[in-house]
Amino acid sequence: MSETSPHPDAVAALVNARHGDPFALLGPHEGSEGTVVRAFLPGARSVSLVTQGGSKPMRLVQDAGLFEAALDRAPYLLRIDWGDAVQETEDPYAFPPLLGELDLHLLREGTHQDIGRCLGAHPMVVEGTAGVRFALWAPNARRVSVVGDFNGWDGRRHPMRLRHEAGVWEIFVPRVGPGAIYKFELLDPNGSLLPLKADPCAWQAEVPPATGSIVVDTAAIVKPAPRPHPAPPETLPISVYEVHPGSWMRGEDDKALSWEELGDKLIPYCTGMGFTHVEFLPVMAHPFGGSWGYQPLGQFAPHAPFGPPEHFQRLIARCHEAGLGVILDWVPAHFPTDAHGLARFDGTALYEHADPREGFHQDWNTLIYNLGRREVRNFLLGSAIHWLETYGADALRVDAVASMLYRDYSRPHDQWIPNIHGGRENLESISFLQDLSRVIAERCPGKLLIAEESTAFPGVTRKADEGGLGFDFKWNMGWMHDTLHYMERDPIYRQYQHGGMTFGMVYAFTEKFMLPLSHDEVVHGKGSLIGKMPGDDWQKFANLRAYLAFMWTHPGKKLLFMGGEIAQWREWNHDRSLDWHLLDEPRHAGVQRLLRDLNRLYASMPALNALDTDPAGFRWVVLDDNANSVLAFLRFGPDGSPPALVICNLTPVLRQGYRVGLPFGGVWREAFNSDAAIYGGANNGNGGMVHAAEEASHGLDASAALTLPGLSTLILVPAEG
Incomplete structure (x- = not known):
């Protein structure tokens, strides 16, 4: 075993998809004999390193699919012969960690307000290469892999790097883009394989009953400009x-x-x-x-x-x-x-x-x-x-x-x-x-x-x-x-x-x-x-x-x-x-x-909306006429706005000459009648207006004798309002 060769136990853990730190074995590694690149590609017939100097076959060092070759110059690509197709791609294990220290600090604190743009799947360009950064919080897992239609749903292909300080796993997978379907494969703390998990922070999911997550071009979904702040909402309709x-x-x-x-x-x-x-x-x-x-x-x-x-x-x-x-x-x-x-x-x-x-x-x-x-x-x-x-x-x-x-x-x-x-x-x-x-x-x-x-x-x-x-x-x-x-x-x-x-x-x-x-x-x-x-x-x-x-x-x-x-x-x-x-x-x-x-x-x-949360906006006029199931109340708006009188007759009996107090006399307009014919009612009412006399009633200075249609609600407002 050379100085740069991994320990057989580490290789066995990688091959059996139980290695918790795949970046320690895969990708480029420096040693006394130079740079060695390892790639674990189960199912590949052959793999070559492709650089500006040409192509070099990688040696199969483990039958399950671990390949190795000395790297003469960087950067490099992996040319993978899958038997029915040849794939050429950058090596995911050649890329550095992408989540920054501030992200990790905020995640650890639980104060990362942009978690939807930090964790999950996000297309990006890294060192000139387009791909997707996957990140997942799973602090107690022994191993996490991203699986999807881009790697045959094989959890051995893309095991992720653990950022210990935040319990977050991440990997950048080159040449994957929007539309890719993916999940996460996890080993629990005891080393048992869990059911494949959808991404908790995914921006798109498959149509049920399918359960996969879908990569979205999150950068293209631009936040809309904030709308103007309205008045205090309690004052608005x-x-x-x-x-x-x-x-x-x-x-x-x-x-x-x-x-x-x-x-x-x-x-x-x-x-x-x-x-x-x-x-x-x-x-x-x-x-x-x-x-x-x-x-x-x-x-x-x-x-x-x-x-x-x-x-x-x-x-x-x-x-x-x-x-x-x-x-x-x-x-x-x-x-x-x-x-x-x-x-x-x-x-x-x-x-x-x-x-x-x-x-x-x-x-x-x-x-x-x-x-x-x-x-x-x-x-x-x-x-x-x-x-x-x-x-x-x-x-x-x-x-x-x-x-x-x-x-x-x-x-x-x-x-x-x-x-x-x-x-x-x-x-x-x-x-x-x-x-x-x-x-x-x-x-x-x-x-x-x-x-x-x-x-x-x-x-x-x-x-x-x-x-x-x-x-x-x-x-x-x-x-x-x-x-x-x-x-x-x-x-x-x-x-x-x-x-x-x-x-x-x-x-x-x-x-x-x-x-x-x-x-x-x-x-x-x-x-x-x-x-x-x-x-x-x-x-x-x-x-x-x-x-x-x-x-x-x-x-x-x-x-x-x-x-x-x-x-x-x-x-x-x-x-x-x-x-x-x-x-x-x-x-x-x-x-x-x-x-x-x-x-x-x-x-x-x-009067009907501005003082909804203010006692000054409401007054009972008829509160206790339970014998007739009639109730009436006044609604008030801000200073200077006209009031509204609401009267409900909640029996089918047509009541005529029913006197109701009003804050002042004069002409009051029947602004609404739920018994109007246009609503399907019997069209009983007050002919569109009433005259309030200076005759005190219900503790108010004026009043009017009203016709109350059966099972109806009326709204009266001052005629000038």
Whole structure:
């Protein structure tokens, strides 16, 4: 054995794909006899070194495919005869480490905010050679190889270099480019081979059920310019249309629309309906369509069936060009257990907690991110930044926040572990959410965070530096449950449930709220919105119209899941299009028109939006007329803007001469009537205007005797307003 020859044990480890430091053997190595190049190419018939001086055969020194030759001059290429083809390429093991010391330092600290452009697969040119740098965090693996369609999925071909200080493996593979399909092959700490793993930081994934990652020209996906910062969001009209991309509308042969096709149809629909934002159920790559995206594995990759990443980025840009904001549902709480995913990624509980009492979500059969680990927090923070910066999304709606905040969430008393103080609060998750809000505010000013949080946890929308979680808005799940429960009751019994419509105002200003009628209310046997309404068909439509108008005038930003605006009878099915044919029927078209008009009225009247989170923007006028199921309230805008009076009559009884207090006398215009004929109603009302007399009522200086149509909501504004 010469001085430069590797030890037989090292060769055996390399041949058996168990060597943890392949760069110590492969590539060029200096010795007393000069430079020797080694290449391990299983299956190659012959290999030659190609330099400017010519070609030199390499000697087979191990039958499994280890070749060796002295190098006369650099640089060199490897000419590989595979039998059916000859390949000429640079040697991956001739390239130096590419991740810089700053990258490694930030990764080790868990503060690398550009992790999506550091780890994963990134095409680049190194020393004049085009290829792809692969990098993967897997600190407990004994060996990691990148495998793909460029190396026959052979884990012996491209074992990677471990950067010990950060637990990151890397390799530059020359002459690989965008479109290549790849995964990672890992040996666990015991030396056992794991199932092939997809890249956690991949920017593109194969269409399920395939599970590979795809190399993307990440440098070509340029971050869009930041949008101008709007006024404080709580002072703006925000009306959100929640959409599942695969089932909003289907194309030919009942196929889901692509990102491009969706942009052609969805954007004009949303803007024509007056919505300010579209919110997509999670678009992050997920293995099972029936999860609707709420069990994602690709936290950096748009879901593949709808098109490549650049098309999704273009969809958001087109939304912005049309004046439509984009909200993305984002899931940092848990992930599915698929073998190719994050579960026991390097043979250990790397992304999840090791103890199932902390790491397994019993309701959803998923694994819970270990947010006490800095690298896991870094991974998720990097994902959030990726969607807001690289794709230009305007907001993230964070899913399942309640499940993150409490260690005993949906667990029996003996199936959870208290925090260090003996309490039930998940201190690590709380800290993560606070860090998330701080990072987004600093790195992505003007972008919003919205919490789906269903408990009374205090300070969800208080700034993190003031002890809150730092969200901009919180879904008001209590309001949704109470009001829907009320509306589902037969009107004859509503007098006993009056608080369902009024209780929300007790806490309406404790947080900055968004009122949601989301997808969760029209699945799993809950039926549709119109289907929840009591009575015959006429009453069902009237109830729905009155309820939507109540929602659009109540303090809080608005969110409606697709299909609610056309009064779809059928419960939502993620594999079917909405029932757009219903719009051929006047009653369904009437609900759609009502919602369009509500959006326009809401956006044009400061009284309905500017003080949504300020008690000065609301006053009860009729609070306790439960016997008639009537309620009325005033909405106020900033100084000088006209107020609006909202009156709801939630029984089918037409009430005439019903006196309601007003802040001043004169002519008040009936700006909206949910019973109007154009919406499918009976067209009862006040002839478009009322005269308020200087007759005090309900603690106000003036009042008017109104006609209240059955099952209706009216909006009155001063005539000059």
